[in-house]
Amino acid sequence: MEMTMSKVVVITGAATGLGRATALKLAKEQYHLVIVDFNEEEGIKTTELVKELGAEAMFVKADVSNEEDVKNYVTRAVETFGTINYFLNNAGIMVPFRLIHEYDVTEYDRIMNINVKGAFLGLKYVIPVMLENGGGTIVNTVSSNSFKPTAYNGIYAATKHAVIGLTKSIGQDYQSKQIFAVGVAPNNMKTNISANAAVTLNEEIGKAIYETTAPNIAATAEEVAEAMIFAMKNGQLLSGATINCAGGQIYN
Numbered sequence: 385m386e387m388t389m390s391k392v393v394v395i396t397g398a399a400t401g402l403g404r405a406t407a408l409k410l411a412k413e414q415y416h417l418v419i420v421d422f423n424e425e426e427g428i429k430t431t432e433l434v435k436e437l438g439a440e441a442m443f444v445k446a447d448v449s450n451e452e453d454v455k456n457y458v459t460r461a462v463e464t465f466g467t468i469n470y471f472l473n474n475a476g477i478m479v480p481f482r483l484i485h486e487y488d489v490t491e492y493d494r495i496m497n498i499n500v501k502g503a504f505l506g507l508k509y510v511i512p513v514m515l516e517n518g519g520g521t522i523v524n525t526v527s528s529n530s531f532k533p534t535a536y537n538g539i540y541a542a543t544k545h546a547v548i549g550l551t552k553s554i555g556q557d558y559q560s561k562q563i564f565a566v567g568v569a570p571n572n573m574k575t576n577i578s579a580n581a582a583v584t585l586n587e588e589i590g591k592a593i594y595e596t597t598a599p600n601i602a603a604t605a606e607e608v609a610e611a612m613i614f615a616m617k618n619g620q621l622l623s624g625a626t627i628n629c630a631g632g633q634i635y636n
């Protein structure tokens with residue numbers, strides 16, 4: 385009887401939040417998992433948890449904005465598991481809530497480097513492996529901020545508009561190569577990502593955010609992970625599009 389080869393999934397930002405929740409669900413489905421994050425302690429914990437669920441898994445410490453680190457996680461994935469079938473390009477940060485003119489260039493550079501350059505570098509080094517392999521599917525974690533900015537969040541919104549641009553371009557440009565890209569846009573997801581943004585939160589900013597955000601139902605990371613896995617498994621159908629996990633919020 386022929387053995388079915390396990391497929392290889394690389395997930396960035398898998399130490400916590402959505403990345404970890406997705407890894408834990410995939411672990412129950414016999415995928416080989418490469419857990420990538422710069423948070424070593426929690427990244428190793430995710431890796432131990434997925435191994436307990438029966439998956440073969442490896443942790444690679446990497447800052448996704450560092451080209452050498454990205455080359456290294458791609459190389460390690462291929463050396464260990466042979467190829468990359470799925471790439472969940474998920475790592476991201478927020479910066480403190482401010483009006484655009486109030487941001488320091490250092491804050492701009494930090495978030496652009498992680499959310500946009502980090503996503504690009506992942507694509508730059510994973511796509512050649514997929515070309516070699518005859519195809520693959522990429523899931524880019526975007527945001528409701530890819531459609532409509534929340535107040536005092538302009539630079540983050542710009543980064544997430546950029547990643548939807550990358551997603552559409554892959555959908556358009558790689559059809560004949562069997563490489564597909566799907567966006568998944570969480571809206572109000574219960575993770576710790578906004579802790580860093582909330583350092584500037586005050587009554588005025590809180591009121592502006594409230595007044596510019598339509599009612600919506602918050603989602604858990606586990607719920608959004610279901611959309612990540614659906615996107616991953618339906619790349620050909622969905623390529624270039626984004627699954628909008630809006631929770632009832634209408635953006636236009």
Ligand SMILES: NC(=O)c1ccc[n+]([C@@H]2O[C@H](COP(=O)([O-])OP(=O)(O)OC[C@H]3O[C@@H](n4cnc5c(N)ncnc54)[C@H](O)[C@@H]3O)[C@@H](O)[C@H]2O)c1
Nearest residue numbers: 397399400401402421422447448475476527570573575577
């Ligand atoms: N939580 C929300 O409401 C929400 C909404 C829309 C989009 N998102 C997006 O979802 C994705 C996952 O975020 P989350 O909510 O699970 O938050 P999270 O902070 O729990 O997860 C983000 C992960 O990315 C890692 N990371 C950050 N910078 C990194 C770097 N330079 N190199 C390597 N790893 C890095 C973090 O260590 C963390 O493990 C992000 O792209 C985020 O922008 C979240």
